[in-house]
Amino acid sequence: MKKILFVTSEVYPLIKTGGLADVSNSLPKALAQTGQDVKLVLPNYHALKICAPVLERSTFKIGTHTVRLLETMLPESDVCIWLVDCPEYFDISGNPYVDYAGNAYSNNAERFTLFCRAAIEIAMNRVGLDWKADVVHCHDWQTGLIPALLSLEYQCPPTVFTIHNLAYQGIFNGLMAATLQLPGQLLTPDGLEFHGMISFIKGGIAYADKITTVSPTYAQDIQTAELGYGLEGLLVYRNQDLIGIINGIDDDWNPHSDPLIAKNYTADTLIDKKENKKALQAHLNLPIDENVLLIGLISRLVEQKGIDMILGCLPEMVTYPIQFVVLGSGDKGFEKQLHEFACAYPHKLSLTLGYDESLAHLIEAGVDVFLMPSRFEPCGLNQMYSQRYGTLPIVRHTGGLADTVVDTLPSTIENRTATGFVFNEASEGALLETIKRAAILYSFPDSWHQIQVNAMGRDFSWKSSAEQYINVYSTL
Ligand code: ADP
Ligand code: GLC
Numbered sequence: 476m477k478k479i480l481f482v483t484s485e486v487y488p489l490i491k492t493g494g495l496a497d498v499s500n501s502l503p504k505a506l507a508q509t510g511q512d513v514k515l516v517l518p519n520y521h522a523l524k525i526c527a528p529v530l531e532r533s534t535f536k537i538g539t540h541t542v543r544l545l546e547t548m549l550p551e552s553d554v555c556i557w558l559v560d561c562p563e564y565f566d567i568s569g570n571p572y573v574d575y576a577g578n579a580y581s582n583n584a585e586r587f588t589l590f591c592r593a594a595i596e597i598a599m600n601r602v603g604l605d606w607k608a609d610v611v612h613c614h615d616w617q618t619g620l621i622p623a624l625l626s627l628e629y630q631c632p633p634t635v636f637t638i639h640n641l642a643y644q645g646i647f648n649g650l651m652a653a654t655l656q657l658p659g660q661l662l663t664p665d666g667l668e669f670h671g672m673i674s675f676i677k678g679g680i681a682y683a684d685k686i687t688t689v690s691p692t693y694a695q696d697i698q699t700a701e702l703g704y705g706l707e708g709l710l711v712y713r714n715q716d717l718i719g720i721i722n723g724i725d726d727d728w729n730p731h732s733d734p735l736i737a738k739n740y741t742a743d744t745l746i747d748k749k750e751n752k753k754a755l756q757a758h759l760n761l762p763i764d765e766n767v768l769l770i771g772l773i774s775r776l777v778e779q780k781g782i783d784m785i786l787g788c789l790p791e792m793v794t795y796p797i798q799f800v801v802l803g804s805g806d807k808g809f810e811k812q813l814h815e816f817a818c819a820y821p822h823k824l825s826l827t828l829g830y831d832e833s834l835a836h837l838i839e840a841g842v843d844v845f846l847m848p849s850r851f852e853p854c855g856l857n858q859m860y861s862q863r864y865g866t867l868p869i870v871r872h873t874g875g876l877a878d879t880v881v882d883t884l885p886s887t888i889e890n891r892t893a894t895g896f897v898f899n900e901a902s903e904g905a906l907l908e909t910i911k912r913a914a915i916l917y918s919f920p921d922s923w924h925q926i927q928v929n930a931m932g933r934d935f936s937w938k939s940s941a942e943q944y945i946n947v948y949s950t951l
Pocket of ligand 1: 493495774775804855856
């Protein structure tokens with residue numbers, strides 16, 4: 476049994492902007508189920524949806540700031556969450572990283588440095604909790620300074636740094652080094668320095684004992700100039716310590732028991748999936764038609780997700796006998812263009828801007844096909860949720876999408892491994908061709924049904940991924 480300090484900037488259901496929150500919910504639970512002692516550390520944002528009682532555990536100083544450490548529980552688990560309470564940095568009501576206009580908070584460097592320093596105090600057993608970490612597991616740039624700063628401590632615990640998305644790096648003006656009081660020995664080209672600036676994610680990559688990322692293919696992708704964002708050299712240098720572990724998905728996403736969908740179903744009762752299709756069409760004021768191909772998209776509306784490609788396809792897509800359901804938020808330009816299409820084709824395209832967990836479940840259950848034409852995708856969760864719901868994903872061959880979806884080909888139909896539709900080139904033409912390919916297959920109900928059954932039979936549970944993380948911890 477190991478004492479694992481799991482440090483993250485978002486955890487579902489307390490706060491979520493993307494898949495990191497899902498992973499920070501389900502991986503700690505899966506680790507705890509194997510007998511590990513896992514404690515989560517999270518900033519005490521004002522926006523947190525706290526579901527269990529909160530206790531005050533400790534008060535300590537980080538520089539001039541007084542930090543209170545609060546304790547609550549991760550719902551439906553025995554995993555405890557320690558909340559780093561520092562109102563001057565975290566008492567904000569909206570998104571944890573950006574303001575309402577989508578701009579990063581101007582003091583993000585200070586906010587997440589304080590968070591990292593607080594996590595180090597906890598890990599080193601200096602806050603009076605009588606608990607010293609055996610392993611500190613950090614996630615994404617917001618925690619990148621932990622491996623760097625911890626490396627300077629006497630008898631420090633080993634660290635694992637997980638890259639969920641290398642596109643977000645936490646890069647700040649080099650002059651901030653003084654404000655943040657970063658020790659000079661970390662400010663070198665093989666340390667935090669990055670082209671005259673400071674890179675938080677580099678702290679994780681350069682100093683962690685082991686680096687993981689969220690799929691085997693993405694572990695390769697980030698060692699190339701195309702997806703390495705200037706860090707490919709360092710990642711190649713560290714590749715003996717870099718491992719790709721695919722994310723699992725939580726059992727909250729299960730059509731058999733999901734309380735948020737219209738009618739539960741399994742691979743044996745796929746006929747009942749149609750009830751969800753009708754409920755979704757009714758809910759979104761689309762014409763109710765169980766035979767039309769219903770396509771779904773749930774996403775942050777950002778370039779990573781190929782939204783520009785989808786917009787390029789829309790003029791032709793709306794001429795096909797399909798309906799298209801979009802739930803998302805993000806880039807204001809993408810939101811506006813989607814809104815214009817939705818107004819022009821209300822019977823074809825339904826757009827819901829914003830964040831809606833219940834609708835996300837109903838979409839996964841109700842649609843026939845799920846679009847995920849990402850330009851890059853470290854892992855991606857919705858293509859796995861989709862398969863579990865018998866909803867066939869259309870994905871680009873990149874990162875975790877390549878690792879989790881099996882393309883429909885004569886051979887994979889024959890050997891019953893096909894689970895979706897995969898295309899290579901990041902172009903509108905390739906995406907349109909694949910949508911057409913799916914539409915044609917949809918008119919062969921027996922083949923479609925078999926692929927749904929194949930998809931629903933895939934094992935995307937956390938068990939084997941959690942075991943791989945435990946193996947990584949045991950090598951430290
Ligand atoms: P990323 O973390 O890059 O956004 P993932 O596929 O790993 O991509 O995870 C996205 C998660 O966020 C999924 O659980 C997805 O259902 C959810 N999600 C994204 N946008 C919305 C939204 N507008 N409403 C509800 N859930 C959303
Ligand atoms: C990131 C990635 C996504 C991944 C998620 C959880 O947000 O963009 O692909 O699934 O982290 O690891």
